[in-house]
Each structure stands twice: as C-alpha cells, then as structure tokens.
Amino acid sequence: MNKYDYIILGGGIAGSLLAWQLHLRKKSFLLIDNEDSHASSRVAGGMINPITGKRLVLTWMAEKLYDFNHRFYPRLEKSLGVPFYRELPLRRVFKNAAQANDWLVRCRQADYRPFILNDGDETGLFGIKTPFGYGAVLGAAVDTVPLLNALHAVLGNSYRKSNIAYDEIKPEKEHIRIGELACQKLIFCEGWKATANPWFSYLPFNPCKGDVLKIRADISQHTGIAAGVFLLPFGDHFRCGSTYIWDELDCTATEQGLRTMTRQLENILSVPHALLEHKAAVRPTVKDRRPFLGRHPREKRFYIFNGLGTKGLSLAPWFSRHMADYLLDQGSLLSDVDISRFSL
Ligand SMILES: Cc1cc2nc3c(=O)[nH]c(=O)nc-3n(C[C@H](O)[C@H](O)[C@H](O)COP(=O)(O)OP(=O)(O)OC[C@H]3O[C@@H](n4cnc5c(N)ncnc54)[C@H](O)[C@@H]3O)c2cc1C
Incomplete structure (x- = not known):
C-alpha cells in the first residue's frame, strides 16, 4: 500500500496550488486528477481583474490578493x-x-x-x-493549461492521473484508504463535481x-x-x-x-x-460568493478547498497557502471562508 500524509483529490487550480504549498513544505502527499480537458481551470479565460461588475466595484480582498499574486505567479x-x-x-x-x-x-x-x-x-x-x-x-x-501541466510534471511521483469514484474512498481506523493508496488526511478539490461528493454536497454550491x-x-x-x-x-x-x-x-x-x-x-x-x-x-460558484475551506464537521480527516467561483485565478494562490497553514496546524481559517458557517 502507498501511504501519504495527505491526498488531494482534484488537480485544477485549487488542488494544484495546494499541492504546490505542500511540495514547498516538503510534506508527504499525492495529488490525483483525472485531467478532464473540460475542467473549469483548463477552460477559464484567465483574467485577473480587480474592478468588476456594472457598478465597477473593487473585488473582495483585492489589495491583499493583488500584492500576493504579483509576487507568487x-x-x-x-x-x-x-x-x-x-x-x-x-x-x-x-x-x-x-x-x-x-x-x-x-x-x-x-x-x-x-x-x-x-x-x-x-x-x-x-x-x-x-x-x-x-x-x-x-x-x-x-494561461492555466501550461501552468497546470508544468506543475503536475514538476511534482513527479507526487502526482497521479486517475479518476476516483467516491465509493472507493474508505475511512478506516488507521487511515483513509482509496484502493491501494492510504492517507491521514484527504482534501477534496474537485471543483463543481463536488456537488456529487457524499460528504460535502451539503454545502450551498450554485454551479x-x-x-x-x-x-x-x-x-x-x-x-x-x-x-x-x-x-x-x-x-x-x-x-x-x-x-x-x-x-x-x-x-x-x-x-x-x-x-x-x-x-x-x-x-x-x-x-x-x-x-x-x-x-x-x-x-464552482457558491451561493454566498466566498470560497469553501475547512474540515468536515463529522468526518474529521476530510477537508475541502473549493468554491473559487468566477475568480479562481485571483483567489487560489493566497487561499492555497491559507489552506496549507490550516492543514498543518499553523493558522486558523478566516471566518468568511470557513465552511463552519454552514450546518450539516
Ligand atoms: C467559462 C469560464 C471562464 C472563466 N474565466 C475565469 C477568469 O477569467 N478568471 C478567473 O479567475 N476564473 C475564471 N473562471 C473560474 C475558474 O475557472 C475557477 O474558479 C477555477 O478554475 C476553479 O478551480 P478548481 O480547481 O476549484 O476546480 P476545477 O478547475 O474544476 O478542478 C477540479 C479538478 O478535479 C478533477 N476531478 C473532479 N472529480 C474528480 C475525481 N473524482 N477524480 C479525479 N479528478 C477529479 C476535475 O476533472 C478537475 O481537473 C472561469 C470559469 C469558466 C467556466
């Protein structure tokens, strides 16, 4: 059995940048993605625009995200x-x-x-x-496709192309098992497909x-x-x-x-x-227009990083670091994005 501390399910911009954070911190992880060419991250226009909408409104956290993205990308x-x-x-x-x-x-x-x-x-x-x-x-x-392809290539054995069916995921006493893979923590990053996720579909997605x-x-x-x-x-x-x-x-x-x-x-x-x-x-748009980050209220080893909506490219860099800090017990989540704002 191949054992990891973390498995990330879904290698769009959310899962891939979270994997990058774990890679930078030298953690044991596996990123799994089915490489669907119709994934939101692979089709996205690619624009980062701080002033949007009919009323020309400054987007949420614009300054913080711009400064971060300007250095990160x-x-x-x-x-x-x-x-x-x-x-x-x-x-x-x-x-x-x-x-x-x-x-x-x-x-x-x-x-x-x-x-x-x-x-x-x-x-x-x-x-x-x-x-x-x-x-x-x-x-x-x-340009998201070269970004994702290059990132997955650099991850080497920490990346795997595969499609995982939810009924393959077995939370057992020692670990979470997915076929011949096992991990301590599983982070779901499947974009809008999470609407069929048996653990997280209670969240108010609005794809x-x-x-x-x-x-x-x-x-x-x-x-x-x-x-x-x-x-x-x-x-x-x-x-x-x-x-x-x-x-x-x-x-x-x-x-x-x-x-x-x-x-x-x-x-x-x-x-x-x-x-x-x-x-x-x-x-993966959501009703209150704020990302979904956090831990499942009952299945404590299951996490989610999703809900990036129409602005994944502005949000993913800063929030992947935020999510990694949370996963590694190095910080708590902003209440705006913490899924504890919803009840099961
Ligand atoms: C038409 C369009 C235009 C857009 N334009 C912009 C833009 O200009 N700027 C911007 O910031 N954002 C834009 N977006 C939004 C942006 O694409 C999303 O916010 C972002 O890509 C979401 O990333 P994600 O990783 O959460 O989800 P996804 O990109 O959907 O990634 C999830 C990944 O998980 C995989 N997956 C799911 N289930 C499984 C499974 N069971 N097993 C294995 N793999 C699985 C999927 O195939 C996919 O690769 C646009 C979106 C669309 C649709």
Missing part, C-alpha cells in the same frame, strides 16, 4: 520554467454615461487608486467600440456554466478589454469570455452559447474576427 513561473503569467492593463469600456460617471467617482476613491491606470479621458482604442469612453485597470492574464472563445482579430495585443465580455491577448490570438448559465450544467459547447458570445463580441468589436475554438465548462 512570477516566482512559480520561474520554478516551473514555463511562461504563463502576464500583467497588463485592462481597458474597461463603459456601457453608458452613468458608468463613465461612476468611473470618475472611483478614480477619486483612495482604495481604488492603486488599481487605476488613468482617469478615463483617453480617446480611441483601435478595433473596439467605445462610445462612452473607457478607463484602464491594473490586470493580469494567466454556473460558461463559454470561452479563442479568436483572432486585428486589435491591440498589449491590453485586455473588459466590456461585459472580456478579451485577453495570448500570443497571436485572444481568449474571449464568458456566458453565465445556471440551468444547463454540462460542458457542451452549444450553438446557443456561441451565438450569445458572438453577439456580445460584435457589440464591442468594430473589426472582423475569426473563431478558432469554442469551449464551455462549469464554474
């Missing part, structure tokens, strides 16, 4: 030896005059200032319709499907665009997302999804675009 790139992270301005295109006004208010607010790159009075952005103008935000783009397109268009490669839909440059193409669908929980890229995305793209692009790829996945 470049360091991880260096350790893994592959490029996947790029800081870049995001042009926030205003939908109407009210939004342009909101922006001017934001520009004067001290907590927004570190993330704002101008005061919104620029004119002209080639290929993009900007009838009400735009502002610029400090953003970033993460949300989304479409992402890969397109080519003659617009600037030096900026991202946030205009309801987003456009992020990756080499010679752009990634464009996303739809939000709550009543169709599968990863099929449908005609309807493509039509919606194309319509939204045509609303912002004044140049033609060529479609290269269309994918869909389901986000």
